[in-house]
Amino acid sequence: MKFKTKNKTMNTQKDKQEHTENLSRKEAIEKMQELVQHNNTMCMFTTSLDSTPLHSRPMSIVNVDDEGNFWFLSANDSNKNKNIAHDKRVQLFSTNSSNSEYLTVYGSASISTDKKKIHELWKPIAKAWFTEGEDDPSITVIKVVPQDAFYWDTKNGKMISMLKILASVVAGVTMDDSVEGALRVR
Numbered sequence: 001m002k003f004k005t006k007n008k009t010m011n012t013q014k015d016k017q018e019h020t021e022n023l024s025r026k027e028a029i030e031k032m033q034e035l036v037q038h039n040n041t042m043c044m045f046t047t048s049l050d051s052t053p054l055h056s057r058p059m060s061i062v063n064v065d066d067e068g069n070f071w072f073l074s075a076n077d078s079n080k081n082k083n084i085a086h087d088k089r090v091q092l093f094s095t096n097s098s099n100s101e102y103l104t105v106y107g108s109a110s111i112s113t114d115k116k117k118i119h120e121l122w123k124p125i126a127k128a129w130f131t132e133g134e135d136d137p138s139i140t141v142i143k144v145v146p147q148d149a150f151y152w153d154t155k156n157g158k159m160i161s162m163l164k165i166l167a168s169v170v171a172g173v174t175m176d177d178s179v180e181g182a183l184r185v186r
Contacts, residue, residue, distance in 0.1 A: 022181040028149070029068040029185060035103045035151060036061045036070075038096045045072065046091040047083035047109075054091075055083055061094065062121045068185035070105065070144040073118070073126050081140060084109045090144055102152040107144045117141045146185045 023031050036043070045059040057080060063071040070092060074081055084090065088110065094103040118141055122134040130136035 020181050022184070024184040029064070029066065031151060031153075032068060032070075032103065032105070032146075032149065032185075033064045035096065035101050035153065036064055036094055038099065038101075041094055041096040041101075043095075044093040045080060046093065047080050048087060049089050049091060050087070055079070056093075060125075061092075062123065068146055070107070070146070071117075071121055072142040072144070073121060073130070074111070074140050074142050075129065075138045076111075076113070076140045077138060081111055081142075084111055084142065092144060100152075100154045104150050105144065105146045106148040107146040109142055109144045112141045112143065113139075114141060148182075149185065150182055 035041070041061065043059050043061050044056045046054050046056040048055040059072050059074075059080075061070055062073055065071065088108045090107060090109045092103070092105040092107070094105070095101070118134050118139055121141060126139075127133055130139045
């Protein structure tokens with residue numbers, strides 16, 4: 001499809017293809033790790049996917065391992081743990097707005113009390129929720145195995161993206177430098 005805007009012709013199908021980068025296996029896992037590694041990355045952990053409104057709450061992603069699994073620490077009596085016990089399907093929505101990075105992951109969650117895994121994932125900040133530290137009797141580990149994932153990212157960071165958006169408004173053409181794509185872990 002072609003269209004004209006202020007004497008500039010753009011091929012929207014070509015533009016869409018240039019902005020799509022689907023990744024598989026190792027590349028997909030590395031992209032997920034990259035998108036969630038920042039301190040200011042926020043994740044909404046959503047359970048009970050069949051009911052509305054959705055049951056979402058903010059959670060810190062403790063780790064994305066080399067197999068692409070997402071790891072969280074959670075209290076054994078939390079609503080999310082109860083929801084997972086009833087329905088293992090979850091959706092994660094992650095954002096790092098300072099870098100304009102976004103990720104959504106659909107997957108299957110499991111809950112464990114494996115002390116070795118708790119020790120491996122433990123960070124001192126978690127003591128705010130688990131006052132007895134990593135030996136707190138209420139602590140559990142949630143593992144989310146991705147089944148489907150999608151990301152949106154900017155190639156040059158937020159500042160350059162904002163400048164390109166402003167230039168686009170003035171010039172009347174799109175200078176979008178974003179990239180998006182499906183992430184296939186398995």
